[in-house]
Amino acid sequence: MSEKLLPLFGNLTHGVYVIGVSAMGRKNAFTAAWVMQSSFDPPMLALSINPAHSSYPLLVAGGCFTVNALGKQHRELALHFGTPRKEDKLASVNWREAGCGAPVLVDALAWFECSVVGELASGDHVLVLGKVVDGGLLDVEGIPLNYSEVCGFDSSSRLLPDKMKP
Ligand SMILES: Cc1cc2nc3c(=O)[nH]c(=O)nc-3n(C[C@H](O)[C@H](O)[C@H](O)COP(=O)(O)O)c2cc1C
Numbered sequence: 001m002s003e004k005l006l007p008l009f010g011n012l013t014h015g016v017y018v019i020g021v022s023a024m025g026r027k028n029a030f031t032a033a034w035v036m037q038s039s040f041d042p043p044m045l046a047l048s049i050n051p052a053h054s055s056y057p058l059l060v061a062g063g064c065f066t067v068n069a070l071g072k073q074h075r076e077l078a079l080h081f082g083t084p085r086k087e088d089k090l091a092s093v094n095w096r097e098a099g100c101g102a103p104v105l106v107d108a109l110a111w112f113e114c115s116v117v118g119e120l121a122s123g124d125h126v127l128v129l130g131k132v133v134d135g136g137l138l139d140v141e142g143i144p145l146n147y148s149e150v151c152g153f154d155s156s157s158r159l160l161p162d163k164m165k166p
Pocket of ligand 1: 028029032035049052056078082151153154
């Protein structure tokens with residue numbers, strides 16, 4: 001990406017989420033900032049995933065995912081699920097299964113269960129559309145975490161000019 005375009009992306013605002021997936025007797029979860037509501041009726045969410053992530057084949061095979069909204073107190077969770085690890089990332093956190101088997105983090109602010117209804121190639125990522133089939137509010141007083149508070153945790157910050165680094 002050109003030096004001219006790079007700083008513009010720091011002006012786009014995002015929340016921080018943990019996306020849960022399950023298939024073939026396996027479960028995983030990863031941190032994602034590129035998540036948005038994409039329809040009111042039916043309620044739908046869209047996310048953008050790097051197909052090289054180990055979660056991607058599970059998302060495709062399972063045909064579903066959960067979106068767990070993180071709060072200000074969850075910076076460590078964002079780092080935990082946003083860093084490639086050999087061990088089971090879910091082993092050290094409290095979770096339960098959504099209807100489709102994908103993990104719901106019991107400490108999140110809110111969760112959604114989505115059924116995959118479409119995919120679209122998007123450069124080095126894949127846009128995945130999900131229809132919301134279930135969900136719940138877990139912490140009414142929690143304040144959502146902003147991507148700008150944790151973007152140093154992912155590789156994107158190396159692309160930013162020094163003055164925009166967290
Ligand atoms: C704050 C933050 C936001 C991230 N947002 C995304 C995202 O929107 N899409 C994506 O594909 N990866 C995103 N990542 C990177 C993945 O979480 C990371 O590569 C993770 O290790 C992938 O896990 P997996 O290989 O176990 O599936 C983000 C990481 C962090 C720390």
